[in-house]
Amino acid sequence: xxxxxxxxxxxxxxxESEPEGLRDSNWQVDTNSGAHHQPVDLExxxxxxxxxxxxxxxxxxxxxGDIAHYPPQVVFIFGNEACERFSFYGxxxxxxIYLTQHxxxxxxxxxxxxHTFAAGCYLMPLAGAYxxxxxxxxxxxxxxxxxxxCLGHLILALWESQTGTFVGLAAVAVGxxxxxxxxxxxxGDQFPPEKQGLLQGAFAIFYGCxxxxxxxxxxxxxxxxxxxxxxxxxxxxxxxxxxxTVVLLLGDGGPTGKAKR
Numbered sequence: 001x002x003x004x005x006x007x008x009x010x011x012x013x014x015x016e017s018e019p020e021g022l023r024d025s026n027w028q029v030d031t032n033s034g035a036h037h038q039p040v041d042l043e044x045x046x047x048x049x050x051x052x053x054x055x056x057x058x059x060x061x062x063x064x065g066d067i068a069h070y071p072p073q074v075v076f077i078f079g080n081e082a083c084e085r086f087s088f089y090g091x092x093x094x095x096x097i098y099l100t101q102h103x104x105x106x107x108x109x110x111x112x113x114x115h116t117f118a119a120g121c122y123l124m125p126l127a128g129a130y131x132x133x134x135x136x137x138x139x140x141x142x143x144x145x146x147x148x149x150c151l152g153h154l155i156l157a158l159w160e161s162q163t164g165t166f167v168g169l170a171a172v173a174v175g176x177x178x179x180x181x182x183x184x185x186x187x188g189d190q191f192p193p194e195k196q197g198l199l200q201g202a203f204a205i206f207y208g209c210x211x212x213x214x215x216x217x218x219x220x221x222x223x224x225x226x227x228x229x230x231x232x233x234x235x236x237x238x239x240x241x242x243x244x245t246v247v248l249l250l251g252d253g254g255p256t257g258k259a260k261r
Contacts, residue, residue, distance in 0.1 A: 063201030070202060071190045076251025078205055081183055082213035083244035084146075087237040088176050090217030091153065092118075094225045094233050095169075102230050103162055117169045124177025131178070138186040139248075142179045146245040149175025153238025157231050168234075175241075 067075065095117070099110035132141040152171030155164055187206060191199055217237065225233035 063204045066198050066201045067205070069195070069198060071192075071195070073251035074187060074190050074202060076247050077183065077187055077190075078209045080142075080244045080248040080251075081206060082209040083240045083247065084149075084176075084179070084183075085210050085213030086217040086220075087149070087153065087241040087244065088121075088172075088217070089214040090221030090237040090240070091156070091172065091234060093218045093221055094230075097222075097225065098230050098233070099165070102160070103165060105162075113165075113169070117173055120170070120173035121177045121180075124174055125181040127174075128178030129181040132182050138182040138189065142182050142186065142248060143245065145175045145178035146241065146248070147175075149179070150238055150241050150245065151175075153234055153241060157234040157238060160230065 092114075096110045096114050099105040099113060100107060105113065128141060128145065132138050136144065148171050152168045152173075152175060155168035155171060158164075159168065184203075184206070187202060188199060191202070217240075221233055221237060224236055
């Protein structure tokens with residue numbers, strides 16, 4: 001029985017099992033299990049936010065604004081990839097037309113050759129990755145197989161026959177596929193731990209270079225085939241691949257310093 005003037009007892013604001021020291025703190029209590037969890041600020045603790053808050057990335061909205069902070073050899077890798085994609089997609093865009101109209105393959109045979117070549121390009125990354133990891137490292141794998149790549153274009157440009165086409169396509173497949181698994185990883189190797197926050201922007205530029213090179217290759221190479229013939233149509237992508245190789249080697253051994261292997 002309650003005496004007159006006495007206020008009713010207020011309900012407890014905290015669980016009886018909650019430790020006194022945790023009341024009014026920043027911890028959250030699971031009322032079902034009694035477990036105590038520190039709240040997680042998803043915005044401030046996310047990996048992407050950590051990259052944005054990097055001291056060299058703060059306040060910039062475009063990856064191009066960070067390019068001066070990249071290791072200098074990375075810019076050469078961008079140029080290498082743009083030229084390589086121009087070479088590959090340019091040559092591929094005219095291959096079936098070249099096989100049917102110049103070497104007089106039947107349509108089904110030309111399609112079979114094209115798809116066999118494409119399959120080889122996407123099989124060879126397994127070999128390229130193994131060679132890179134086991135024997136040569138990324139830089140030498142890219143450099144040596146790029147030379148094979150250039151040789152394939154040279155064969156296609158100068159040896160205008162069915163046999164020359166098969167030999168040239170095999171060399172291009174080995175070169176193109178072999179360097180494919182190395183280049184992206186090679187970019188990541190160039191950034192020391194204190195610059196890891198810049199990687200997101202660097203890869204945005206890298207894939208932009210891929211798309212620009214592919215677009216220009218698909219645009220220019222068919223025009224060369226129509227106006228200058230197959231020799232120039234294969235030679236210009238080969239020259240682009242040669243430029244790509246030189247650009248990569250300049251980034252490694254030129255005044256910009258040595259690239260990490």
